[in-house]
Amino acid sequence: MWQIRSVWLRSVVSILAVILLYWPFAGYLWTMYQIAGPSAATGGNPVWVSSPVGVLTAPLTHLTWRYAFGLTQAVFSPLVAIAVFTLLTRFAGPTQERQTRCRRCRSVLRGLTQPICPVCGETI
Numbered sequence: 001m002w003q004i005r006s007v008w009l010r011s012v013v014s015i016l017a018v019i020l021l022y023w024p025f026a027g028y029l030w031t032m033y034q035i036a037g038p039s040a041a042t043g044g045n046p047v048w049v050s051s052p053v054g055v056l057t058a059p060l061t062h063l064t065w066r067y068a069f070g071l072t073q074a075v076f077s078p079l080v081a082i083a084v085f086t087l088l089t090r091f092a093g094p095t096q097e098r099q100t101r102c103r104r105c106r107s108v109l110r111g112l113t114q115p116i117c118p119v120c121g122e123t124i
Helices: 007-025 059-092
Strands: 030-036 047-052
Touching: 007 059
Parallel strands: none
Antiparallel strands: 030 047
């Protein structure tokens, strides 16, 4: 299994994942616009049209939807980046071997014949 040991590389991959995820939606803002109120001809229901923002809507609505979409991007983009980084760390991050270490000098205690640290003499 491949590993990505560098934290910076995992961060860059996470940011690229967010960019690739949101790229298709850049500038893709839609809204609902009421073109007719309730009337007898429509059975008492208003008539709505779905269109890109700015085509049928006023500038205020355009700004409102832009801010709403920008807020969702600002909230969900970091969450997606953190999730991708966590998954990369979990499944492709560096592995740590579990080694028994000396309590005093922190040297690795591997292949001992006696329960004494060969570096500092600490009894194990």
